Amino acid sequence: MPYVITEACIGVKDKSCVDVCPVDCIYEGExxxxxxxxxxxxxxxxxxxxxxxxIFPEEDVPANLQSYVQLNRSAFKGENPPKRPTR
Ligand code: SF4
Ligand code: SF4
Structure with missing residues (x-):
C-alpha cells in the first residue's frame, strides 16, 4: 500500500517530503x-x-480525500506526468 499525497499539498509544495524519500518516488506536478x-x-x-x-498511507486516507488515491496513480499516466522535483 503506497503513501498518497492529498489536497493540503496544493499550493504549498515545500518539498520537505522529497528530501527524506529514500527511493526518490515523489514527483512534482503543476x-x-x-x-x-x-x-x-x-x-x-x-x-x-x-x-x-x-501525506497518508493509502489505507488511512480520510473519506473526503479518497479521490487522491486514484489521482496519485492517474497523474503518472497522463500526457504531462509529474517530474523530478526542482528546487
Ligand atoms: S511535504 Fe510534500 S506533500 Fe507536504 S506540502 Fe510539502 S511537498 Fe506537499
Ligand atoms: S518516503 Fe518515499 S518511499 Fe517512503 S513512504 Fe514516503 S513516498 Fe513512499
Whole structure:
C-alpha cells in the first residue's frame, strides 16, 4: 500500500517530503506533488515531514480525500506526468 499525497499539498509544495524519500518516488506536478504508487516502498519517512499533513498511507486516507488515491496513480499516466522535483 503506497503513501498518497492529498489536497493540503496544493499550493504549498515545500518539498520537505522529497528530501527524506529514500527511493526518490515523489514527483512534482503543476499544483501538488505526487507519490508514484509503484515505486513507493511504504517506509513512512515522508509522512511526519509534511507541515500540512497532506501525506497518508493509502489505507488511512480520510473519506473526503479518497479521490487522491486514484489521482496519485492517474497523474503518472497522463500526457504531462509529474517530474523530478526542482528546487
Ligand atoms: S513512504 Fe517512503 S518511499 Fe513512499 S513516498 Fe514516503 S518516503 Fe518515499
Ligand atoms: S511535504 Fe507536504 S506540502 Fe510539502 S511537498 Fe510534500 S506533500 Fe506537499
Amino acid at each position: 499544483n501538488q506533488l505526487f507519490i508514484h504508487p509503484d515505486e513507493c516502498i511504504d517506509c513512512g519517512a515522508c509522512e511526519p515531514e509534511c507541515p500540512v499533513t497532506a
